[in-house]
Amino acid sequence: MDRTQKFPLPExxxxxxxxxxxxxxxxxxxxxxxxxxxxxxxxxxxxxVIQVVGSRGDVQPFVALGQALKSxxxxxxxxxTHPIFKSFxxxxxxxxxxxxxxxxxxxxxMVRSPGLLPSLDVLRGxxxxxxxxxxxxxxxxxxxxxxxxxxGMCDLEEVKKGKPKTxxxxxxxxxxxxxxxxxxxxxxxxxxLGIPVHLMFTMPWTATQAFPHPLANIxxxxxxxxxxxxxxxxxxxxxxxxxxxxVQNRFREKVLGLEPIRLAFGPRMLSxxxxxxxxxxxxxxxxxxxxxxxxxxxAGFYFLAGTTEYTPEPALSAFLFARPPPxxxxxxxIVIDDPVALTKTVFDAICLAGVRAVISKGWAGLGxxxxxxxxxxxxxxxxxxxxxxxxxxxxxxxxxxxxxAMAAGKPSVIxxxxxxxxxxxxxxxxxxxxxxxxxxxxxxxxxxxxAINEVLQPVVLDRAEVLGSHIDGENGVVSGCASLHQHTExxxxxxxxxxxxxxxxxxxxxxxxxxxxxxxxxxxxxxxRVQDLKLLRxxxxxLESGPWDPITGVVSSCLGMVGNMTKSLGDVPAAVSQANxxxxxxxxxxRGSLNVAQGTVFGTSKGVGRILxxxxxxxxxxxxxxxxxxxxxxxxxGDWSVRPPERITGVVSGFEAMGxxxxxxxxxxxxxxxxxxxxxxRHEGIAGFSKGLAIxxxxxxxxxxxxxxxxxxxxxxxxxxxxxxxxxxxxxxHISLSRLAQGSEEFNGASDEEIAGVIRIxxx
Numbered sequence: 001m002d003r004t005q006k007f008p009l010p011e012x013x014x015x016x017x018x019x020x021x022x023x024x025x026x027x028x029x030x031x032x033x034x035x036x037x038x039x040x041x042x043x044x045x046x047x048x049v050i051q052v053v054g055s056r057g058d059v060q061p062f063v064a065l066g067q068a069l070k071s072x073x074x075x076x077x078x079x080x081t082h083p084i085f086k087s088f089x090x091x092x093x094x095x096x097x098x099x100x101x102x103x104x105x106x107x108x109x110m111v112r113s114p115g116l117l118p119s120l121d122v123l124r125g126x127x128x129x130x131x132x133x134x135x136x137x138x139x140x141x142x143x144x145x146x147x148x149x150x151x152g153m154c155d156l157e158e159v160k161k162g163k164p165k166t167x168x169x170x171x172x173x174x175x176x177x178x179x180x181x182x183x184x185x186x187x188x189x190x191x192x193l194g195i196p197v198h199l200m201f202t203m204p205w206t207a208t209q210a211f212p213h214p215l216a217n218i219x220x221x222x223x224x225x226x227x228x229x230x231x232x233x234x235x236x237x238x239x240x241x242x243x244x245x246x247v248q249n250r251f252r253e254k255v256l257g258l259e260p261i262r263l264a265f266g267p268r269m270l271s272x273x274x275x276x277x278x279x280x281x282x283x284x285x286x287x288x289x290x291x292x293x294x295x296x297x298x299a300g301f302y303f304l305a306g307t308t309e310y311t312p313e314p315a316l317s318a319f320l321f322a323r324p325p326p327x328x329x330x331x332x333x334i335v336i337d338d339p340v341a342l343t344k345t346v347f348d349a350i351c352l353a354g355v356r357a358v359i360s361k362g363w364a365g366l367g368x369x370x371x372x373x374x375x376x377x378x379x380x381x382x383x384x385x386x387x388x389x390x391x392x393x394x395x396x397x398x399x400x401x402x403x404x405a406m407a408a409g410k411p412s413v414i415x416x417x418x419x420x421x422x423x424x425x426x427x428x429x430x431x432x433x434x435x436x437x438x439x440x441x442x443x444x445x446x447x448x449x450x451a452i453n454e455v456l457q458p459v460v461l462d463r464a465e466v467l468g469s470h471i472d473g474e475n476g477v478v479s480g481c482a483s484l485h486q487h488t489e490x491x492x493x494x495x496x497x498x499x500x501x502x503x504x505x506x507x508x509x510x511x512x513x514x515x516x517x518x519x520x521x522x523x524x525x526x527x528x529r530v531q532d533l534k535l536l537r538x539x540x541x542x543l544e545s546g547p548w549d550p551i552t553g554v555v556s557s558c559l560g561m562v563g564n565m566t567k568s569l570g571d572v573p574a575a576v577s578q579a580n581x582x583x584x585x586x587x588x589x590x591r592g593s594l595n596v597a598q599g600t601v602f603g604t605s606k607g608v609g610r611i612l613x614x615x616x617x618x619x620x621x622x623x624x625x626x627x628x629x630x631x632x633x634x635x636x637x638g639d640w641s642v643r644p645p646e647r648i649t650g651v652v653s654g655f656e657a658m659g660x661x662x663x664x665x666x667x668x669x670x671x672x673x674x675x676x677x678x679x680x681x682r683h684e685g686i687a688g689f690s691k692g693l694a695i696x697x698x699x700x701x702x703x704x705x706x707x708x709x710x711x712x713x714x715x716x717x718x719x720x721x722x723x724x725x726x727x728x729x730x731x732x733x734h735i736s737l738s739r740l741a742q743g744s745e746e747f748n749g750a751s752d753e754e755i756a757g758v759i760r761i762x763x764x
Contacts, residue, residue, distance in 0.1 A: 043073050043485045044492065044502045047172060051142045051179040051186060052081040055103050055333035057400025058180060059085050061202065061280050061302035065178075066094045068477045073485070078172060080145035083153060092304070095172075098152040099141025099183075101134050108335040132247050135184065139251045142185035146174040146193060147735055170745070171738035175502055176488050181205045184248060187275060187541060192256045193735075194537025196491040198484050199270070200278045202399030203420035206296050207233035207271060210289035214423035230291075234268060241266035257731070259720055261543055262625075273541055278483040281399070284470040285406065285431055297483045300476025301403040303384065310385040319358065319376040320389045326376070327452060328387065329394040330360030332401055334417050334440075339365035346394075348445035350375060353452040358390060384408065392455045394448070397421030397437065402428065409468025411455035413448070415440055433464040492538050497521075497758045504739050506536045512762075517750065520743035521758040535736060540647070624713030630706035631661070634699050638691075641668050641675070641699065646714075654718015661710040665703035672696040672703075 048069060050062045059081050066077040070093065078095040079085075082103050089096040109131050144152055149169035177197045179186035190197035199205070203214045209226035212218040216232035218225070249260035261269070270277075277296045288298040312320075320326065329346055336342050343366050350357045356374045360381070361367050367377040378386075383401065387393060387408035395401045397414035402424045405412045412434040414425035425437025435451035454460065495501040495515035503513035507528065513536055514522070522528040628645065635642040643664055646657035673696040680692025747755070 042500070043075075043489060044494065044500055045073075046075045046175040046488065046492070046502060047078075048075050048176045048178060049078045049080055049097070049145050049172075049174040051099065051145060051177065051183040052079065053099070053101065053106075053138060053180060053183045055107060055398065056085070056088070057332060057398040058202065059088070060304050060400055062178070062180075062200070063089060063092050063094060064302045064304040064477050065200070065480050067092060067304075068481050069484075070094065073481060076172075078145060078174075080142060080152070086151070086153070096151050097141075097145040097148075099138045099145060101138040101141070103333065104335060105130075105134065107333050128243075132244065135244060136247050136251065138183070139185040139188075139248070140255055142179075142183055143189050143192075143251075143255055146177065146189050147731070147738065148172065149738070171741040173504075173735050173738045173742070175492065175504075176484075178484065181270075184244065185251065187270065187273070187543075188248065188252055188256060188258065190539065191541040191543065192258060192731075194539055196276075196488050196539050198276045198278065198487060200280055200480065202280050202403075203423055204279065205233075205270075206277050206292055208289040208291050210291070211286075211423070211427075214420040217422065237267040265543060269543060273543070276483070276487045278480055280476060280480065281403070282406065282471050282474055282476070284467060284474065286427060295487070297479075299479035299483055300474040301407065301471065302476045302480060303403070303407065310382045312381065312385075316358075316376060316378060316381070319356075322356070324356065325389065325391040326356035326358050327392045327394060327456075328358050328360070328390045329366070330362050330401070331366070331396040331415070331417075332360075332362050332398050334362065334396050336365065340368050342366065342443075343368050345443055345445050345448065347372065347375065349448035349452065352445055352449035355391075355452060355456070358386070391461075392452065394452065396440075397424040397428075399424060406433065406464070406467055407471045409465040411435075411460045411464040413438070413451040413455055415443055415448070431463070431467065433460065433467055493536065497761045498754075503536050504742075505533045508532050508534055515746075516739050516743035517746040517754075518758045518762075520740070520747040521750075521755050522762060524747065525759055527759065527762060535732065535739070542645075542647070619712075623709050623711075624717055627661070627706050627709035627713040630702050630709060634695070634702055637695060637698060639672070639676070639695050639699050641672055643668070648714060648717045651718040654714050654716075657718070658707075658710050658714040661714065662707040665707040669700040669703040672699040 048066075050066055052059050052062045059079070062079060062081075066079055069075045070077045076095070078097050079089045080097040080099050081089070082101050083098040084103060086096045086098065109127055141152060149171050174189075174193065175195055177186050177190050177195060179197065179199055180201050181199055186197050186199065204211065205213075207213075207230050209230045212225070212229040212232040213236040215236045218228065218232055245261070245263075245266045248266075252258040253260055265272075274293070274295045279296070279298045280300070280302045281298065282300050283298045286298070288296070327350075329350070331342075346359065346366060351372070351374075358376050358378055359366055360378050371377060383404035384407065387404055387410055390410065392411050392413065393401070393405040393408075394413040394415065395405070397412075397416040397420070399420060402412065402414070406428075412428050414421065414428060414434060414437040416422040416425050416437050417440040422437065422439070425434070428434035429436050435454045438447050438451060492502045493513050495503045495518050496512045497518040498515055501515035501517060504516050505514040505519045506512070507514065508531075514533070519528070519533060523530060631645065632642065646653070646660055648654050648657050673693075676692035676696040676699070677689045678692070680688030680690070680695075682688070684691070
């Protein structure tokens with residue numbers, strides 16, 4: 001029976017007074033975690049969206065994770081990925097949401113452009129522009145997966161027009177985002193909703209001296225390349241931001257209504273925020289590097305259970321049963337320009353090596369022409385079943401295939417084409433369970449035959465079997481779930497009335513947080529009004545905590561100004577074209593010419609307006625960055641009195657931040673002339689007194705300068721934040737309605753005792 005009532009729409013809070021900000025500082029994180037309730041044995045039920053971009057090998061581990069989160073932990077799990085994987089996700093009992101994008105096209109692009117810098121042929125062919133458009137569409141799909149009901153299979157235009165509802169679609173608002181880094185939208189969506197983000201990936205994305213970034217293409221070497229390895233991560237992130245930063249900023253501005261991220265803050269953003277990372281590989285193969293923090297963990301491979309009962313066709317079963325056992329050859333999701341040539345190379349290598357082989361056609365399209373008797377072609381056969389019945393695996397080095405081969409205790413010959421495939425080839429060779437990787441562009445029948453014979457040597461086979469036994473003793477999915485809950489239980493604020501539930505509302509003017517269920521109980525009992533509620537934010541992401549010095553801040557602002565004005569100038573032709581397309585032209589030549597002229601004037605004025613707006617904003621951007629830079633720079637030379645930057649959420653808080661900056665700069669600047677020398681003398685005597693005096697003098701000069709720049713900068717930031725709130729009002733209304741609907745469903749399924757318990761605790 002429906003026991004709920006219809007309620008008017010509540011408000012949305014920008015108040016972070018009860019919200020923790022773990023990501024920014026280790027000390028703040030520790031303090032916030034200490035204040036949080038003790039983690040429970042059973043994690044609080046959550047709405048979890050898992051955003052995955054990539055091939056089947058990228059998606060399958062997250063499906064395994066999703067199954068465990070749903071069945072063991074009772075979370076509601078939605079996997080947001082490409083539409084081609086819809087049936088695969090749903091067959092495994094999980095909700096699906098389409099983010100768009102074509103993995104075939106993604107893989108083909110990566111094969112044609114394996115490096116970070118695209119070739120001239122790729123640029124001339126328009127591949128880069130198409131890739132950027134696809135990334136932009138997928139980012140919009142990722143955002144929709146956080147807040148929309150349904151499966152996302154309708155396009156965005158249908159959503160804007162209002163897709164007819166079936167009545168069966170349960171409302172969904174994400175409490176936590178789990179994503180792989182190439183989905184790109186994760187942290188932006190997390191910032192918009194104020195919810196935790198947890199990244200999981202099958203290749204390293206966190207800077208370390210232990211090994212280079214897989215996309216940096218640094219050759220494997222016996223030399224100590226610690227510093228080179230570490231810097232490679234910054235290099236890759238900088239190049240990725242140069243290529244896709246504008247796409248992400250356009251998504252933030254046009255879709256989320258957030259400010260764009262300035263040039264200086266895009267790269268290394270995830271590291272600065274200390275976003276939790278969990279890596280899905282075996283610690284027996286690659287242990288966690290010593291220079292990774294506590295927010296980074298290595299869980300083990302995520303294997304999808306339930307495929308070992310596969311029943312093959314009789315011909316395949318007979319081929320596998322015959323002796324000697326065959327090898328496996330397959331290149332998974334790789335899309336090849338010339339599959340005929342690759343097929344010939346593989347067949348010739350098998351002949352030279354004198355082995356039998358099972359060959360998977362895959363997306364590479366292997367197997368054209370006449371098939372020799374020692375080769376058996378297959379389609380889609382589960383790797384965990386097949387690999388236990390062959391002797392060695394020849395593959396492209398995808399993380400999923402690599403994991404399956406190692407789990408089966410079989411050696412690998414890796415033929416990498418792009419990305420992390422080279423990394424896995426190096427790791428397998430270092431572990432002694434594979435041959436030296438052969439890049440796809442260098443593949444010959446002779447090289448492949450020699451590598452096959454190498455991995456079939458008894459010493460390699462024995463090492464692979466030992467590693468496989470170690471991996472058998474691990475449970476990556478369980479460890480991955482534990483890693484996720486370790487962070488979400490600390491980050492998610494619990495309901496004051498029902499501590500086993502996550503809060504989604506805050507009661508105005510009170511330090512009371514309510515779950516969707518508890519809020520509905522109190523609304524139905526007329527103890528609260530909807531006007532008393534505000535949507536709650538669990539986490540704040542300060543993507544731009546400010547430059548460490550004014551020079552960096554001002555330079556980055558100037559570069560951003562030049563970039564924005566150049567982009568606006570480049571948008572003029574597009575604006576003219578769009579304006580002309582939008583104006584119907586009748587059969588009259590004169591009238592048609594007039595319409596074209598009008599469209600040209602309209603489009604040009606629109607483009608020029610953007611240029612003028614960018615020019616108008618630039619001085620205030622410089623003021624803001626200079627204020628933050630002068631505010632932070634004393635900390636560089638040991639001034640412990642530098643205060644955390646004020647959080648600005650609107651015009652009022654902008655003026656408050658400006659007033660505090662002025663007041664504190666005078667107080668800290670003057671008091672620092674006495675406090676710093678005294679503190680230095682207490683610890684280091686005369687030398688400490690001299691150091692403290694220098695620190696005090698520096699603060700006395702720099703802190704008032706920060707306040708002066710902040711008069712214009714903080715006011716401008718407050719106006720910007722106020723505009724963000726106005727822009728996002730429709731989204732907040734949609735989220736509020738979804739949370740009310742969620743509460744109604746939970747209320748209808750609750751017992752009278754549970755309802756009475758919430759009322760009793762609230763009134764106590």
